[in-house]
Amino acid sequence: MAISQLVWLRNDIRLNDHPAINLAQQDDDIALVVCLTPEQWQEHNESPAKNALRFELITELQQQAHKLGIPCHILKLKRFSDCPKAIADLCLEHHYTTVWWQNELPIHEAQRDERTAQYLDKVGVTTRRFAPDLIVSEPVLNQQGQPFKVFTPFYKRWLSTLSANITPPYECPNNQENSKSLPSELKLYDKEDSYRQDLWPADYQIIKEKLWHFCHHKEADYDELRDFPAKPNTSTLSPYLALGAIGPRECLEAIIHTSGDNERDWHGSVWLKELAWRDFYKQLMGHFPDLSKSLPFKxxxxxxxxxxxxxxxxxxxxxxxxxxxxxxxxxxxxxxxxxxxxxxxxxxxxxxxxxxxxxxxxxxxxxxxxxxxxxxxxxxxxxxxxxxxxxxxxxxxxxxxxxxxxxxxxxxxxxxxxxxxxxxxxxxxxxxxxxxxxxxxxxxxxxxxxxxxxxxxxxxxxxxxxx
Ligand SMILES: Cc1cc2nc3c(=O)[nH]c(=O)nc-3n(C[C@H](O)[C@H](O)[C@H](O)COP(=O)(O)OP(=O)(O)OC[C@H]3O[C@@H](n4cnc5c(N)ncnc54)[C@H](O)[C@@H]3O)c2cc1C
Missing domain, CATH: 1.10.579.10 (DNA Cyclobutane Dipyrimidine Photolyase, subunit A, domain 3)
Structure with missing residues (x-):
């Protein structure tokens, strides 16, 4: 069976809890694509260690996808501006009719997404764009429809929006028995000394276990113990959240499961509040483009x-x-x-x-x-x-x-x-x-x-x- 749906992964390098992957597969068999844009990442000052983890995760994901019969293309480009044409060419070559992705909010990423959508439209390929990869993806706004500039009221509204729209994690994609997947063949990078693989393994099973272990054993005392750097009392999941190796709904599910599914219980999770700070800063980037231009908020x-x-x-x-x-x-x-x-x-x-x-x-x-x-x-x-x-x-x-x-x-x-x-x-x-x-x-x-x-x-x- 021919594949018609292409899902573009960016800082959401995972198969589990991925709305675009899940919904695209309901339409037809899917392929995945990742664009490597090292010049752009360097301009954004992204560290060699982060890039090394990114490459490890992509390699791991490509292997998992391969086992499910899902092809995963890796396009070696330089900059975001190379993406529109490269994605369009890929679609034309493989007869993909629709490209799915989750939007990103910083200015260069937003421009890349807009330009790609326009380019694809011109060559007759449809785009299906999702809200950013956050716990609360939709804009959290005050009664006047404006963005919050203070965290506490943002957080209250964020919690109530969340309670009204709790979604369980999206399931891992199905096996595409009839599809032929491309074998993994790319050597993505030379080993980086600055990447401590012992501390940050790119193994999805280990990452998931780390989340559940933290929620079961540390989350309850997090508020009291988190400020002492000598003790491992925070989750250390930030590298995986930054690259999207773990999904927002997966984190929420683990919190609710361990704190209790009564709203009063999980609303009290201080760890959840930290995740809300992450959403807060991400949403600010979308509302105030000056932040992406090195300008102060004040x-x-x-x-x-x-x-x-x-x-x-x-x-x-x-x-x-x-x-x-x-x-x-x-x-x-x-x-x-x-x-x-x-x-x-x-x-x-x-x-x-x-x-x-x-x-x-x-x-x-x-x-x-x-x-x-x-x-x-x-x-x-x-x-x-x-x-x-x-x-x-x-x-x-x-x-x-x-x-x-x-x-x-x-x-x-x-x-x-x-x-x-x-x-x-x-x-x-x-x-x-x-x-x-x-x-x-x-x-x-x-x-x-x-x-x-x-x-x-x-x-x-x-x-x-x-x-
Ligand atoms: C100057 C400065 C720079 C920072 N730079 C980054 C950065 O580049 N990337 C990054 O992920 N965090 C950054 N943080 C926030 C925070 O320090 C890290 O998220 C946290 O130390 C990561 O450790 P953890 O995963 O154990 O966090 P936990 O305490 O387990 O928290 C869980 C998750 O919540 C999010 N989070 C927690 N605190 C914050 C916060 N204050 N703001 C936004 N998100 C938060 C992170 O995704 C974190 O992994 C920065 C904070 C400061 C003060």
Whole structure:
């Protein structure tokens, strides 16, 4: 039987819980396509580690699809602008009549989708486009039909929208016995040193087990324990969510299953609330295209004159600031491609408020290193930390790295893991080592004076008043 339906996968690299795959297969047999656009990804600062995981997932998916008799084409292109013609040519060559996909919201992705739909229309191929791959895909709007600019009311509306439209995960596609699938033959990339396959395996079964294990064993205490980076109390599913290896309805199903299907129970899940932050930042990208253009959400903060200090930026990137918690965090990022959320807040506050370096520098560095780099969440996190963003931290809230360290890594366990030169210090000494210890262990002196740096940042924001 000829295949007539083509499903285009992007940051939704999975077969399970995929609305386009599921619904397309109800019409006819399907094929899949993935477009590799390395030049574009590089321009978006996507990290080698994230690309390596992406390639591993695509390879794994292609093999799974092959077993089901579903062909999976991989188009090696350069940029998003190459997609419209390449997809159209593929359709004409294989007689695919309809292309299905889930829309993406950042500006370049949205333009790519629009141009592809127009191109396909011209060559007589139909498109079936779905809402973005979120827990609540439809725009969550206030009573005036406007986007929310504050998270809490967004979250209330998001929860009620969700309750009214709970959908179970879409099932894995059926076996297409009569179709001939293309055998996997592509070598997608050279092994990347920065990709820690031991930490982030591209195995769909393991990913699913990780989700259920977290929901069964950690989710209930998540609120209380999530802020301590030495302990594995968060899900560490972010790399898989960023590439869509796990579906939003799968996460919701696991939460409801473990918290109880009474609305009162699962509405109380703090982990669900974190997933709502992800939706919030994604939806903001769609409503406010300026966010995709490196502009601050609060226009007045455009006037801030940030410091240019290459040496301090380098020290921050390499984990040599002389603040052990900041250095441990940055070394975690550099060595594993991931950083704990509390530490992302501490390091981002350090860069933007204490070094007073432009948040866009930090945003770019994170994207270049993170295996879970997700434009919307990263931009949201950086603008939150720099107090330039939507529902951001108030500008006078400047994290004290030493206090944060004492509070969230009280024994210095996390610091010792990534700053081993300090491992012989006691819990009392490690958060702010003495000059003697710094010399003895060749650990740098603090590159800033916290009190002075804090005051500088607050005055700079104060000066914006009336702009
Ligand atoms: C400066 C800064 C940059 C960040 N950059 C990214 C990024 O590039 N990619 C990314 O996925 N997250 C980013 N975050 C959010 C958060 O730090 C990570 O999602 C989280 O640490 C991932 O670990 P986890 O999977 O164990 O999260 P969990 O605590 O288990 O949370 C579950 C999921 O919810 C989502 N989530 C949690 N917190 C947030 C949040 N504050 N904003 C948006 N989504 C959230 C993530 O998808 C996460 O995997 C950033 C935060 C800050 C402060």
């Amino acid at each position: 226009p007045e903060t455009q006037h801030i004159v940030w410091n240019h200090n290459d040496k301090a930026f380098k020290d921050w990137c390499e984990g040599n600031t002389g603040f052990p918690i900041v250095d441990a965090a940055m070394r975690q990022l550099n060595q594993t491609g991931w950083m704990h959320n509390r530490l992302r807040m501490i390091t981002a506050s350090f860069l933007t408020k204490l070094l007073f370096i432009d948040w866009r520098e930090g945003e770019k560095y994170f994207m270049e290193k993170l295996i879970d780099g997700e434009f919307s969440a990263n931009n949201g996190g950086w603008q939150w930390s720099a107090s330039t963003g939507c529902d951001a931290a108030p500008y006078f809230r400047v994290f004290n790295p030493t206090r944060q360290s004492e509070r969230f890594d009280p024994e210095g366990e996390f610091i010792k893991r990534f700053v081993p030169e300090l491992s012989s210090l006691t819990a009392k000494q490690i958060h702010d080592p003495s000059d003697l210890h710094r010399r003895q262990y060749q650990y740098p002196r603090p590159i800033i004076d916290y009190k002075k740096a804090r005051q500088y940042a607050i005055s700079a924001f104060d000066d914006l008043k009336g702009q």
